[in-house]
Amino acid sequence: MTATARSAPGTGPRNGAPVTAPARPRRRLRSGALVPWGFVGPFLALFVLCFVLPILYAVYQSLIQVRRHGLFGEEGRETVFAGFANYARALGQETFVDSIGRVLLFGVVQVPVMLGLALVLALLLESASAKWPGFFRALYFMPYGVPGVVASLLWGFLYVPGLSPIVDVAGTVGLEPDLLGPDAVLWSIANIITWLFVGYNMLILVAQLKTIPGELYESARIDGAGPIQTAWHVQLPLIRPALVLTTIFSIIGTLQLFAEPQILAAFTVNIDSAYTPNMAAYNSAFTDNDYNVAAAQSVIVALTAFVLSFGFLWLVNRKDRQR
């Protein structure tokens, strides 16, 4: 709607232009220079409002402090430039630093496990040995349609002793797993994330596997390669772009962890209000009402995501060049 309405100013004059327009492409005309901006404009305006401005605003907020004068601020407030004081305070909170360490540990274990699983399932589904691949593919992708909140509620019920049939079953063989215990709970969260996103990542990998030309399989066969060698030497190198893409999405997703631990926190005391960096930022903003530290924490999360994504890309590209 908006797109067409906004593009009208750009297109209007040309509609009125004589039909005997020159055969040269119209976009080279001067007045045509505005046309693409008519198309891009609405998207760009919202992008600036919802991405660029908040980022700039967060950076600004993270660099200032509000000083209140008088006991309740009744003698006025002033905004002062604080340099990196908010960052120092954010990083001075032991819980915040711990939360970063926690999601990094989480990512180092969970991302490879999830993508490994996605890769194995994608390769099996695309192998000739798979029966009903369409059925299984749809089924594996199904959790992607379950909101993280609902998935956490469901798995939460499956973790809670007294309610959980999983704990009941384990009990019959003499095990007493404490799935919400202080050490286990992080991996219980990892299980929820894995459950939610294996199918999604698998689908991206399957999509790229389908682009591999049949002749390559043929020549691998002539060279005497078995299925595992074919996977390793033909399929894996050719779906590298998809693997890189899914890894980067997963790194960013891991740093943003919020809903799943927050929901599980209602089931256990072992998840505190600053369990992940995002929970810490949310807590700073809405419990402590300290937006400046919250902004600093948000910027730190975003920067970490950037550094890790680009670090990963750099590592991948460097390996490429060495080959």
Place this chain on the structure above:
Amino acid sequence: MTTTDVRKGGAASARRRTTGRGTATGAPTRSRILVTAILAVAAVYFLVPVYWVFVAATKTTSDLFDSFGFGPGEEFVLFSNIGEVLTHNGGIFWRWTLNSLVYSVFGALLATLLAAAAGYALAKYRFRGRELVFGMVLGGVLVPAAATALPLYLLFSQIGLANTYWAVLLPSLISPFGLYLCRIYADASVPDSIVESARLEGAGEGRVFLTLGLRMMAPALVTVFLFQMVGIWNNYFLPLVMLADEDLYPITLGLVTWQSYQGRDIEMYMRVVTGSMLSVIPLVIAIIVLQRYWRGGMTAGAVKG
């Protein structure tokens, strides 16, 4: 099946022969059973929580705690549970469902249109700043959505948008991934020559886009729409930050509110369980039915990516 079949058929038959050659004669059947068994085990893992919630939603509160989770309870009270969810607190669950639908369907439709228009322009026009726009938006893919939600709330509360429908809708209208996909798809599937001839016939730029561009980009648009719709439907952090009024909540936020009452009111457990089940049904059906559309567009993205 011959190797001159479509790509997949060719590959499949090639691999089938591979398995037959390298090992004993029984191998294809054996590997077929093994692979299918692994796939079935994985399927069980993905089904367990969904199966559990469908079983649990048929139980009474006491059965929920006392009976075996994967088995039936003493009584079958699914329909009274559903009735309880739909009528509790003046039928607010309906309201949340409607909100979720408005946010996700309306938001995804507009987001798709915006991404289509911008992606089309980036693919079909050469203009100053084109690569800058594209690069900036791609950078947006890497920015954690949760990192922008907090400052966005501060911004929106200053211009009076916080705690309104717009607070959730506006940020949902932007899909950097959608723009990326639309540009790549328009590049590959909307030929310059057709655009040119439409122009020569006197069609305005806007009409060329609406009548030709949109239609030729349709497969990518379906993908963008579906991804955006699921993304908005599943979103939790943004509405949590933006909304204070329960009447504006999407289902996700509503269920969490109910969950927070669980400690005080044990009856709440069944409402959370049954509400979860109800909220799972529409998107799971949509995903399974529409799953093939997910492929088409993503392939285009992955090939160039």
